[in-house]
Amino acid sequence: MNQSNSNYILTASCPSRIGTVDVVTRFLCESGCYISELNSFDDELNQRFFIRVEFAQEGSGKFDEKAFKQGFGERSKAFDMEWELTDKSYRPSVVIMVSKYDHCLNDLLYRYRTHNLPVDIKAVISNHEDLRSLAQWHDIPYHCFPISHETKSQQEAQVQQVLDDSGCELLILARYMQVLSDSMCEQWSRKAINIHHSLLPGFKGAKPYHQAYDKGVKLVGATAHYVSSDLDEGPIITQGMANVNHTYYPKDLIKKGKDIEALTLAKAIQYHIEKRVFLFNDKTVVFERS
Structure with missing residues (x-):
């Protein structure tokens, strides 16, 4: 096997029927393409088939993306496939929103600086000034747009202007402690990822980790999901969890929770970028990395 071209990712979904993998x-x-990874899943309840393939063309010839799309488009018509071809080396433009908590932002910026997060971070947006120096240390533009109930629509217009100007393709809410409006959630549907704690059982409101401590919680975790108008109830991409016990005081639960949040968010972003996430009927099919 001799690969001289870039790796590509082909993703497709269609109604379940014989011959979909074939x-x-x-x-x-x-087409002379060598498959390096293949994942597929047939949803028996919804009668929907999903497939993701990584491949590269063998030989010294240059991969003809236009011809490939035309040929596969014709071949897949009989299966009513919805499909997408992506160059694996493509780095989408990203904007990160954050409030005062720095753990997720710091983790993402470190991964970005060390080339372990294949994105192009165009800007950081916040409703506070607290994390400006962190963004500037990484040479990332920082925009602070304070928000109140009275200025919410104006503030979101400022945010949207930055997103438009930067060509943002993925919006990351890295502990942004404001609720996006329904219109913004709709506009960024399937293009915005949020992270929040997921303590078991659930504790909402102020000081959730203190509430969890008072109840003797035994599990702490985090959930990364696509943003929707239903607060913290969008389609789930990844979840993380860790066991805790009576020796964990509130400060220990918070520390553990922050670690899980950062890792879970980074994994969700990676899966989104690598086209491992399929959405159907507001539910996800996720082909995790082996």
């Missing part, structure tokens, strides 16, 4: 793999074989 139509994809046979076309790749006939």
Whole structure:
């Protein structure tokens, strides 16, 4: 096997029927493409098939993306496939929103600086000034737009202007402690990822980790999901969890929770970028990395 071209990712979904895997793999074989990773899932309840393939063209010839799209488009019509071809090296433009908590932002900026997060971070937006120096240390533009109940629509207009100017393709809420309006949630549906704690059982409101401590919680965790107008109830991408016990005081639960939040958010972003997440009927199919 001799690969001289970039790796590509082909993702597709369609109604369940015989031949769905064959139509994809046979076309790749006939096109001289070597498959390096393949994941598929057939949802029996919804009668929906999902497939993700990483591949590269063998030989010294340059991969003809236009011809590939035209050929596969014709081949897949009989299966009513919805599909997308992505160059694996593509780095989407990202904007991060944050309030005062720095753990998720710091983790993402470190991964970005060390080339472990294949994105192009265009800006950090906050409703506080607290984290400006952190963003500036990484040479990332920082925009502070304070918000109140009376200025919410004006503030979101300022945010949207930055998103438009930066060509943002993925909006990351890295502990942004404000609720987005329904219109903004709709506009950024499937393009915005949020992170929040997921203590078991659930504790809402002020000081959730203190509430958890008072109840003797035994599990702490975090959930990363796509933003929706239902607060913290969007389609789930990844979840993290850790066992705790009676020796964990509130400060220990908070520390553990922050670690899990940062890792869970980073994993969700990675999966989104690598086209491992499929959305259907507001539920996700996620092909995790082995």
